[in-house]
Amino acid sequence: MNIEQQDFYTQAILSMSALVGLASFLMLGQGRLLRLIFVFAIQGLLLTLSTAVAAYSLHNPHLYISAGLTLVLKVLFIPWMLRRQVLAMAMHRDVEALQNKTLVMLGGAGLTVFSYYVLHPVVQTASTVMVNALAVSLSVVLLGMLLMISHRQAVAHVVGFMSIENGLFFAAIVATNGMPMVVELGVAFDVLVAAILFGIFFLHIRTSIDSLDVDRLNRLNEVDQ
């Protein structure tokens, strides 16, 4: 079936999922921290829009609250906090030399294919649209992990962590039109607390190893010294 024949909601969600997935790939190959944070904010904005579209099309007012929460948390608060940290550490001019950039990107593509494979059994119960959107959200989760593996800066790890949350949130919106309100509030609360804790941690890591390079957190291991 062609995409033009679908209703507005389906078209919107499909385009959104494509853009959300694209944003994840953009983050994956990004070596500059400020740009990474900017792309993350864009992904948050895309989520906010998707939620608002879902709220409007499905006449589900509680989704407006979720959209508002996303806007405040993921588009404004977390990027603002991370940006402030980067500027405070004067890391905004550094470019992180990513090792094996090509390999990481190929790996990302592989993970996307893998997500489609994993969610294949869901096809019987859902429209193709739903499967596409679910698979994209799973790949956003997996790409977030890949981002954490391939980057060394603690700030990039937090962005990866939060983009995993983005993927989960997107899955909840497209697959089930949002979780029950109480759960969504709980998740938002956890994300908020996690963001604040990350801020505290940056301070601690900085004072302890004088850098935010997590490769230098290597004192505890099972290797004989």
Added chain:
Amino acid sequence: MIALYLLLLTPLVGIGYFAVTGHLDDTGKLNSAFNLVGFLVSVALAVKVLNIGTLYSSGQAFLVDSFNVYLIVLTAFVGLTTSIFSGPYMAHEKELGKLSERRLKLYYSMYQGFMLAMYLVLTTNNMGMMWVAMEGATLATVLLVSLYRTPESIEAAWKYFILCGVGIAQALFGTILLYYAAVQIGDSENALLWSVLYEHADQLNQDILNIAFVFMLIGYGTKIGLVPLHNWLPDAHSEGPTPMSAVLSGLLLNDALYAVVRNKMLVDGATQGNMAGQLMMGFGLLSFLVAALFLHRQKDIKRLFSYSSIEHMGVMTFAFGMGGPLATFAALLHMTVHSLTKSAIFVTVGHAAQLAGTQNVDKIRGLIRTQPSIGWGLLIGTVAIAGFPPFGVFTSEFLVLLATMHLYPWLAPLLLLGIGIAFAGLFKHIQPMVYGEIPEGQSPIHANLWPVIIHLALVLWLGLAIPGFLANWFSQATLLISGSAPL
């Protein structure tokens, strides 16, 4: 139902109270008082459930049945005894100048926060809230792991935060899939309530549930400390303050396993095959064997016992995965005795480390000669955790072995081998620590070993004869989980 709300309200008040008043001289005692209230309330709740069966709160937001009620009592009990230990211990750490009053304020406030998260995980009927509370438990404890602010402890806390955060995100994806499967058969308002899902489990789409369970097992499995997702656990246990190690090992791991078992019950209802169980068996056995081997090369006493925790969590996961009444009964018993023994051991280890001034296994020597109570406590605790009769761990491990020989005889040698390796690994390190010459300048410290004595006495009691009401309780829980009575 009042008891349930009181159970959740007590730690909530505790968080606020400690955050507002800050650290005073009697804060440690007050912390114990809050936990005592929690414990008494949990006992009242247990008696009620024992008499009238499963309880629901209005709107079914909370559920207390025979499975979780005994875990609630266990959580409250270990929380109480650990808090009794933690008061003087933390005061001593403050005297040594390791901690400031501000950090102690954080410590006590978050101790209550952790208790609240644990109670919420156990009592909630909503699978989404269970996730939220589980993540809340990570958030509450992450700053406690880095309480000493040493580079090592910050590294440990960062690892804990990132690994558990990312891990548990998988469980949320699993929960979303579960919700997705549930919305297709009924109203969306109650579709995440465990009791509703359980009732309609046979109508849920089994393919989706299978996928969902994989994500849940990975997610909550990270918190159980299943190999290969266990890397955070030894670090967090060894670098955080000792009372935290005791509650992490004794409570958090159990409650994460509880979450997995609740999900397994749903998946078992929906699917014909035993995919969920086999996955758990595989992960459990792998964790058990790998952790037993790792015991041999540990240099830090708290790392040593955290690997022992991974090993025992592996046994429980394996037994729950095997299913069947006998294995389930054994797993429930093992959860109880492991919690009691392991928290007792961590309490003794804390004292031993304060006595020797180090956590290094090679430097702790002559404990029995310096202070017999600590030395014997550690020795008896280790004997108990290694699975010697007449302690309760022996009983439960024996039952697991028995069930294995019934259902999967070819796995029994692996279990025996693992138990043997773990035993050798533990005693290789413990024996020179408790015996051996006293190093110069080592003198007895003020130690409160009542929690240890009570815990070990209970474990001994459970090993000799399980009291009737408790056996009845385990049987009811077994009936609920596996579908048939154990005896």
